[in-house]
Amino acid sequence: MNTVVLLALTGLGLAALYFLVASGLSLVFGLADVLNFAHGLFLGVGAYATWWAAGNLPGAGAEGLGFVLAVAFGVAAGTLVAVLVELVLIRPLYSRTIEQVLVTVGLSLAGVALLQATWGADARPFPRPEWTRRVTGILGAQVPNGGLLLIGAAVLVLGGLLAFLHWTRYGLIIRAGVENREMVTALGIDVRKAFTLVFAIGGAAAALAGALGGVYLGTVSPGQGGSLLIFAFIVVVIGGMGSVVGSAYAAVAVGLLQQFVNYYGASGVGDLCVVALLAVVLLLRPQGIAGKVAHA
Amino acid sequence: MSATGEPVLTVADLSVRIAGLHILQGVSFTVAPTGVTVLLGRNGVGKTTTLRAIVGLTPRNGEVRGTVRMGAQTLLARPTHRLVRDGLGYVPEDRCVFAGLTVAENLRLAERRGTTPAYDRVFALFPELDRRGRQRAGSLSGGQQQMLAIGRVLLNDNRLLLVDEPTKGLAPKVVTEVAEVLERVAESVPVLLVEQNLAVVRRLARDAVVLSAGRVAWHGNAHELLLETALTKSLLGVGPEVRA
Amino acid sequence: MTESVVEVPPARVPDELTPHRRAWHGLRPYLPLLALAVAAVLPYSTVRLPGIFEGPLNSPGTLQLLAVCLVFGGLAAGYDLLFGRTGMLSFGHALYFAAGVYGTDILITRAGLPLWQAALLTVTGGTILAGLLGAVALRTAGIAFAMVTLAFAQVGAILVARDFGGLTGGEEGLPLDVSGLPAGLVGVANTVNLYWLALAYLALVVFVVHRVAGSPTGRVLAGLRDDERRIGVLGLDPYRFKLVAFTLAGGLAASGGAVYCLIVGGASPHITSSELTLSLLVMVVLGGPGTRWGPVLGGILYMYLDHRLTAFGTSDAVEALPAFLSRPLSQPLFVLGTVFILAVYFFPGGLASLRSRLAPLVKAGRAEPEGSRVGRRW
Numbered sequence: 001m002n003t004v005v006l007l008a009l010t011g012l013g014l015a016a017l018y019f020l021v022a023s024g025l026s027l028v029f030g031l032a033d034v035l036n037f038a039h040g041l042f043l044g045v046g047a048y049a050t051w052w053a054a055g056n057l058p059g060a061g062a063e064g065l066g067f068v069l070a071v072a073f074g075v076a077a078g079t080l081v082a083v084l085v086e087l088v089l090i091r092p093l094y095s096r097t098i099e100q101v102l103v104t105v106g107l108s109l110a111g112v113a114l115l116q117a118t119w120g121a122d123a124r125p126f127p128r129p130e131w132t133r134r135v136t137g138i139l140g141a142q143v144p145n146g147g148l149l150l151i152g153a154a155v156l157v158l159g160g161l162l163a164f165l166h167w168t169r170y171g172l173i174i175r176a177g178v179e180n181r182e183m184v185t186a187l188g189i190d191v192r193k194a195f196t197l198v199f200a201i202g203g204a205a206a207a208l209a210g211a212l213g214g215v216y217l218g219t220v221s222p223g224q225g226g227s228l229l230i231f232a233f234i235v236v237v238i239g240g241m242g243s244v245v246g247s248a249y250a251a252v253a254v255g256l257l258q259q260f261v262n263y264y265g266a267s268g269v270g271d272l273c274v275v276a277l278l279a280v281v282l283l284l285r286p287q288g289i290a291g292k293v294a295h296a
Numbered sequence: 297m298s299a300t301g302e303p304v305l306t307v308a309d310l311s312v313r314i315a316g317l318h319i320l321q322g323v324s325f326t327v328a329p330t331g332v333t334v335l336l337g338r339n340g341v342g343k344t345t346t347l348r349a350i351v352g353l354t355p356r357n358g359e360v361r362g363t364v365r366m367g368a369q370t371l372l373a374r375p376t377h378r379l380v381r382d383g384l385g386y387v388p389e390d391r392c393v394f395a396g397l398t399v400a401e402n403l404r405l406a407e408r409r410g411t412t413p414a415y416d417r418v419f420a421l422f423p424e425l426d427r428r429g430r431q432r433a434g435s436l437s438g439g440q441q442q443m444l445a446i447g448r449v450l451l452n453d454n455r456l457l458l459v460d461e462p463t464k465g466l467a468p469k470v471v472t473e474v475a476e477v478l479e480r481v482a483e484s485v486p487v488l489l490v491e492q493n494l495a496v497v498r499r500l501a502r503d504a505v506v507l508s509a510g511r512v513a514w515h516g517n518a519h520e521l522l523l524e525t526a527l528t529k530s531l532l533g534v535g536p537e538v539r540a
Numbered sequence: 541m542t543e544s545v546v547e548v549p550p551a552r553v554p555d556e557l558t559p560h561r562r563a564w565h566g567l568r569p570y571l572p573l574l575a576l577a578v579a580a581v582l583p584y585s586t587v588r589l590p591g592i593f594e595g596p597l598n599s600p601g602t603l604q605l606l607a608v609c610l611v612f613g614g615l616a617a618g619y620d621l622l623f624g625r626t627g628m629l630s631f632g633h634a635l636y637f638a639a640g641v642y643g644t645d646i647l648i649t650r651a652g653l654p655l656w657q658a659a660l661l662t663v664t665g666g667t668i669l670a671g672l673l674g675a676v677a678l679r680t681a682g683i684a685f686a687m688v689t690l691a692f693a694q695v696g697a698i699l700v701a702r703d704f705g706g707l708t709g710g711e712e713g714l715p716l717d718v719s720g721l722p723a724g725l726v727g728v729a730n731t732v733n734l735y736w737l738a739l740a741y742l743a744l745v746v747f748v749v750h751r752v753a754g755s756p757t758g759r760v761l762a763g764l765r766d767d768e769r770r771i772g773v774l775g776l777d778p779y780r781f782k783l784v785a786f787t788l789a790g791g792l793a794a795s796g797g798a799v800y801c802l803i804v805g806g807a808s809p810h811i812t813s814s815e816l817t818l819s820l821l822v823m824v825v826l827g828g829p830g831t832r833w834g835p836v837l838g839g840i841l842y843m844y845l846d847h848r849l850t851a852f853g854t855s856d857a858v859e860a861l862p863a864f865l866s867r868p869l870s871q872p873l874f875v876l877g878t879v880f881i882l883a884v885y886f887f888p889g890g891l892a893s894l895r896s897r898l899a900p901l902v903k904a905g906r907a908e909p910e911g912s913r914v915g916r917r918w
Contacts, residue, residue, distance in 0.1 A: 029683065033683070035683045035686060035687070037818070089881070092885070093884075093885075095356050096356070097682075097683070098629065099884050099888075101629065101683070101686070102821065102825055102880070102884045103881055103884050103885075105818050105821060105822070105880075106822070106877045106878070106880035106881035106884065107877065107881060108818070108877075109815070109818060109819075109822070109873045109874075109876065109877035109880070110873065110874045110876075110877025110878050110880075110881065111877070112873070113868070113871035113872075113873035113874035113877060114868055114871070114874050116871060117867040117868045117870065117871045117874060118867060118868075169404075172397070172401055172404060172405055173405065175394070175396065175397060176394045176397060176401075176405055179394045179395065179396055179397075180392055180394060182353055182376075183388065183392045183394070184405070185353075185375070185376040185377045185380070186351065186353065186376055186377075186380060186386045186388065186392075187377075187380065187405055187406045187448065187449075188377050188380035188381040188406070188408060188452070189377055189405070190375070190377045191377070226814070226815075230690060230691065230694045230814060233687045233690060233691065234687070234691050236687070237684060237687050237688065237691075241683075241684075266702075266704070267702060268698050268699075268701075268702030268704070271694075271695075271698045272695055272698060272699075275691050275692065275694065275695045278688065278691050279676050279688075282676065282679055282680060282684075282688060283676065283679065315766065315767050316766075
């Protein structure tokens, strides 16, 4: 029983990480049709900026409010990079989907190399508050606090995103744009402003994932975003592109499946099961659990 | 031509090529400042392509040439959302309401900063939309969706409405309702209408433009056109006696 | 839009169709053979190209680098069968290459099979794998297809990294057991034979891709790239044609893997990474998608730069620069990624479009005295 609770909660921690990355990817893809390979870069920027701020930014540190400030700095940096990427690199290629993908591919290669050039290829210890290293007893299981922090953050982000999508004008524009972008412009709305906005949201969520993922794993390295990104892509496809709720369901399914099978089966089998799940979902429901059709 | 006064829209030598195929080859016509001008032609002749080119929604693998002017303003090469804000209302084929949004949200999306949305006008024409505000647009009937598609455009003041096949796939009774609504709308704003149902054309249209093989084959008074049975048959593939 | 539209690279007029000066024209069909002959006798040259290669052309180090470049030239040409010629954006092509490398390595080193059996089994297996996975992945299209192929390739990366059954050697990779190999393929002195093998592989891929592109099937593939609906209207099943292209490209990649395994003497897990597929895409786009020589040149140049930029980054000239410049420049992927982004913006046709882009300049220079020719297209 303890093991099951522990696996469930660590699985949810993993799901939280996936959700933070996938929700932004899904919105960016759903609205702007951009398959963003540079999304892992936003995560890396968030992680390194948090790491840097904790050591160098006055007032920031590894404990208490200082840590909150460091994470806020990391999220701001990730958001800024995402907005710049959209404005400078993506926007001039508006509606040229393949070229946009190519640019984000180049950016992911160059960006990770730049992180590596600046801070080295090796993993660095991540500053984290003392309490995140400890465990909390839940139903007899000793659950790492870092994982609980991730789950809490993901739930808050999910709630915040849904509130934003349902109760603000831009949220309305984004939901409508995911359904039919052309018709949004035909109502006199400049949908490109919403593109910048979803990039900002996606960048912020990914940067948060980078910072809190650093807390959870205890280290930060340039390639971290890349491996996470692939599972985030899988979550996006399973959840249905453009659907935040679908991403949340899919993230939970993928996180739990991976954690349980990796524990009860051999290590790595869980990852394989996730890809098998993707294949099954595609064969049965090409459009994913929710959201728009994933066809060309 | 029966149009009085300066035309509200002038299309001159409009050519559209999509994926290398010539869809329109030098189409020229004008839209009168009042009443309904109807755009006719057989299926696949380029009626929808014409409307979409006017409103700037030609796909990216397409190429548009020629000039389109609304009053003194040149339309081509300007982004769609600006044209629409300048008073070019567009009701697309197949309604295109946002199925996942509620009726009220669909309407709210059309609101614009700095202007007061004319909800009274819309609800006077379509009381149903007021009652069904919280219903998801995807669960509305075809006719109700069409009302919503027209209603959200009428929330703002327009200089010209482009309406693409509003009666397509609707039950005969609903077709009459839509025609009535368009008749009332056309009292205050000129309409360029694509329509296959000749009964509706007869009721609404003052001018007619007939497309054939990517060119304008006939341009003039709609009733004169409908009187010439042989001509109508050859241009449209149907006789005027065919009613919905 | 209720469905997302994915643009594919535009159709390109084959170079063969643009008439050129007559002497040039007569020579052109033989140029590939000439290039092949030059490449084949190149190992007999002792010329030193300082700055370009470290040793003379026939030194084992240079020949091995060239052999790797040639394999990737072939790999890029095979990948272009998907991307440039059929318009399929696969992000999982590294999988079939890795299957070739690891398949050959494992069958020889772990199972002790002779080379020809191992290679034959690997290429067959790689082709079947591509056929099976393609059959599932092609149920989607466009961006979803890209994501699905990426996910499948990730399985390969996981299988290799987790070292199931101790077959792959995990993180350390699996050095090739050379004891059972033909003597001519073993040892530094025989690098030249591996070079010729790589050259033969490249020639094979170019030949196959060229034949396919010129066949009726190739015209259907080009049709799929330009407008899939039109192919459907003709009563042809797009799915089957795409599956054929996907399987063939997978088989070619697996053969390339077998050759690569011999050249570098083993397998290492980095060849299963998604980065390799992304590199293939970079090669094809830099070279010119859908052209006969563009992807080949792109692949060769990319691998060359990838190797040489590392040396360039640690050279004195770069070291002397301030840290904020020298550090990024010492990362080959930073340089290549940046060049790639710039190429997407300013050089959409890749290297292969260089000549047609330069043509107006050349023409202007040549045609100036004869006023009548100015402005005429030729």
